Amino acid sequence: MTLAITNLHARVGDEATGKALLNGIDLVVKPGEVHAIMGPNGAGKSTLAKVLAGHDAYAVTAGGATLGGADLLALEPHERVHAGLFVGFQYPVEVPGVVNGEFLRLAYNARAKARNQPEVAAKDWAPKLAEYIRQAEAPEDFAGRGLNAGLSGGQRKRNEILQMVVLDPLVAVLDETDSGLDIDAIKAVARGINAWRRADRSVVLITHFQRLLDLVQPDRVHVLVGGRLVESGGPELSARLEREGYGRWGA
Amino acid sequence: MGRVSTGLLGGAELPEPTAADEDWRYVACAPLAAATDAARTVPPAELRPWFGDDAAIVLVDGQARPPGPGDWPAGLAASISDLTGPTVGDPALGWPWRQGARQRLTVTRDPGRPLRLVCVATGGRSGGAVELELAPGVQADLAIVHVHLGAARAHTGGTIRLGRGARLRVSEIQATPVPGVLTTGWTAQVGQDAGLVWHLAATGGGLVRHRIDVDLAQTGSEFGLHAALAVRGTDQAHLVSRILHRHASPSRQLVKCLLDDAARTSFDGLIAMVPGADGSDADLQHRSLVRSPKARADSRPQLDIRADEVKAAHGATIGQLDPEEVRYLRMRGLDPAAAATLLGTAYLEEVLAAIPHAGVAAIARDRLKP
Ligand SMILES: Nc1ncnc2c1ncn2[C@@H]1O[C@H](COP(=O)(O)OP(=O)(O)O)[C@@H](O)[C@H]1O
Ligand SMILES: [Mg+2]
Numbered sequence: 001m002t003l004a005i006t007n008l009h010a011r012v013g014d015e016a017t018g019k020a021l022l023n024g025i026d027l028v029v030k031p032g033e034v035h036a037i038m039g040p041n042g043a044g045k046s047t048l049a050k051v052l053a054g055h056d057a058y059a060v061t062a063g064g065a066t067l068g069g070a071d072l073l074a075l076e077p078h079e080r081v082h083a084g085l086f087v088g089f090q091y092p093v094e095v096p097g098v099v100n101g102e103f104l105r106l107a108y109n110a111r112a113k114a115r116n117q118p119e120v121a122a123k124d125w126a127p128k129l130a131e132y133i134r135q136a137e138a139p140e141d142f143a144g145r146g147l148n149a150g151l152s153g154g155q156r157k158r159n160e161i162l163q164m165v166v167l168d169p170l171v172a173v174l175d176e177t178d179s180g181l182d183i184d185a186i187k188a189v190a191r192g193i194n195a196w197r198r199a200d201r202s203v204v205l206i207t208h209f210q211r212l213l214d215l216v217q218p219d220r221v222h223v224l225v226g227g228r229l230v231e232s233g234g235p236e237l238s239a240r241l242e243r244e245g246y247g248r249w250g251a
Numbered sequence: 252m253g254r255v256s257t258g259l260l261g262g263a264e265l266p267e268p269t270a271a272d273e274d275w276r277y278v279a280c281a282p283l284a285a286a287t288d289a290a291r292t293v294p295p296a297e298l299r300p301w302f303g304d305d306a307a308i309v310l311v312d313g314q315a316r317p318p319g320p321g322d323w324p325a326g327l328a329a330s331i332s333d334l335t336g337p338t339v340g341d342p343a344l345g346w347p348w349r350q351g352a353r354q355r356l357t358v359t360r361d362p363g364r365p366l367r368l369v370c371v372a373t374g375g376r377s378g379g380a381v382e383l384e385l386a387p388g389v390q391a392d393l394a395i396v397h398v399h400l401g402a403a404r405a406h407t408g409g410t411i412r413l414g415r416g417a418r419l420r421v422s423e424i425q426a427t428p429v430p431g432v433l434t435t436g437w438t439a440q441v442g443q444d445a446g447l448v449w450h451l452a453a454t455g456g457g458l459v460r461h462r463i464d465v466d467l468a469q470t471g472s473e474f475g476l477h478a479a480l481a482v483r484g485t486d487q488a489h490l491v492s493r494i495l496h497r498h499a500s501p502s503r504q505l506v507k508c509l510l511d512d513a514a515r516t517s518f519d520g521l522i523a524m525v526p527g528a529d530g531s532d533a534d535l536q537h538r539s540l541v542r543s544p545k546a547r548a549d550s551r552p553q554l555d556i557r558a559d560e561v562k563a564a565h566g567a568t569i570g571q572l573d574p575e576e577v578r579y580l581r582m583r584g585l586d587p588a589a590a591a592t593l594l595g596t597a598y599l600e601e602v603l604a605a606i607p608h609a610g611v612a613a614i615a616r617d618r619l620k621p
Contacts (some may be wrong), residue, residue, distance in 0.1 A: 097598060225494045
């Protein structure tokens with residue numbers, strides 16, 4: 001399934017007082033591809049991820065996005081997940097009291113139901129989840145932990161990867177999943193992503209660091225500054241950005 | 252402190268409570284005057300599911316059902332006596348009733364299995380009372396299960412006395428909807444180094460009101476309350492607690508209300524510490540999660556502190572579902588209703604997970620499912 005973003009404009013807040021954050025993004029991610037988006041702080045990278053996920057604080061003012069040819073932005077946030085999109089957040093929300101394993105079962109079943117696939121009963125979930133945890137290289141105790149509540153920043157990122165693996169998307173947008181992780185955790189996350197990759201699955205990695213891109217090789221690298229993609233290139237672009245920074249774009 | 256523990260009185264009927272009574276201020280009292288169904292005879296098989304394998308006292312419309320074979324472990328049966336007299340009322344509750352079974356249960360050794368009080372109401376007006384005493388050092392679990400099989404007006408209550416070092420864990424649940432009226436009133440006296448922990452799970456009804464008065468009479472007397480009121484439609488559920496610290500003693504109370512539609516809930520909790528209660532430590536927390544603009548949650552935590560060296564904390568919060576949490580769950584594929592259900596379940600689970608009696612906890616979870 002192809003994710004196609006065309007001339008996407010978005011703002012936060014209302015028309016009068018709001019602020020334009022995305023100023024015409026064009027991006028096509030084809031099945032099997034890995035794209036990296038890099039850029040300085042405040043460039044609009046997380047905004048792009050949240051707009052794609054359907055976060056209601058942001059309004060799309062022009063342009064659009066399609067997933068597999070269907071209008072992505074016309075869908076409710078949960079319908080976008082059912083359609084095959086997963087967005088891993090830079091700051092996953094803590095949900096106190098909700099047990100991770102039970103949440104994952106409900107999320108899995110919601111997607112299964114939308115796809116007319118069999119739902120998993122509570123009693124059959126534990127072994128299935130254990131297998132997903134193994135695939136995602138997440139810590140074994142994640143089934144019984146809280147949904148981000150009580151997890152460290154790094155553990156929350158790893159929980160996002162686990163959610164991705166459980167939800168089985170075709171397009172994953174991962175927003176700074178590597179920030180706040182030590183090198184071993186980054187390696188585990190990278191192995192999780194690589195194990196999950198398939199010819200029909202694509203991934204957009206939003207990152208500041210070359211390290212993750214050494215482990216998950218991107219096909220294309222894009223530079224996002226001021227709500228626009230100002231340059232695109234091959235994997236060599238990320239190495240150059242790491243050396244030179246974003247100064248040449250005035251950032 | 253209002254009306255403190257006085258036990259049960261026989262005799263004349265008492266006046267009806269009204270919202271003008273201080274501890275009925277949040278209650279919509281109209282259901283008290285509503286018509287009830289006619290009481291009917293319930294076949295024993297219909298009652299079985301409600302008491303399972305526990306040693307049960309079963310009150311049906313205020314009448315004690317004679318225990319069946321095996322209902323009570325040998326040795327315990329002898330400790331039950333039937334004190335049923337004519338009309339009784341409970342002045343601590345301002346509550347009259349027409350029929351009244353009164354059972355006394357004195358537990359002198361660990362009963363070995365949970366005790367259960369099943370209060371069944373099929374119709375009419377009725378009440379039943381239990382006087383429970385735990386001898387020093389005895390530990391017991393008591394489940395109180397309210398079953399309404401028709402529009403009835405039913406009251407259950409009584410006295411609980413815990414001897415020195417005794418421990419009682421009570422799990423009180425509403426096992427069915429209450430189309431009529433359900434009220435309870437318990438007066439407990441907790442002895443030295445004895446502990447009473449009370450778990451309550453209710454879904455409300457035409458009128459559901461629970462009241463617990465606890466006298467922490469000695470040094471080291473302990474009390475804990477974990478209550479969940481999950482109410483929807485036009486139902487109401489109310490909880491009143493009155494905790495008296497006389498000597499150095501701890502109490503902990505956590506009351507969580509979850510409201511939908513046009514539901515009403517209230518928690519009115521008083522912690523009183525009299526001179527001599529120095530060294531006491533009380534904490535009372537009331538949270539209400541209101542998921543509908545038409546619902547109404549009231550809260551009245553009160554402290555009456557007349558001792559110096561004490562700790563007493565209370566907090567009351569009334570909130571809605573956190574939009575950040577709902578949004579996150581939706582961006583993981585849950586529709587808005589599923590997200591609200593998951594968050595409501597998690598909210599109540601803090602209380603329900605603490606219920607020590609698994610069978611009763613399962614009924615409570617099923618009934619309170621948000
Ligand atoms: N909800 C919001 N309210 C107000 N300003 C926002 C909001 N979200 C993002 N912004 C602003 O938009 C800009 C882009 O933010 P973001 O997309 O998070 O950048 P990046 O992820 O590239 O660091 C920043 O200046 C940020 O302060
Ligand atoms: Mg960001």
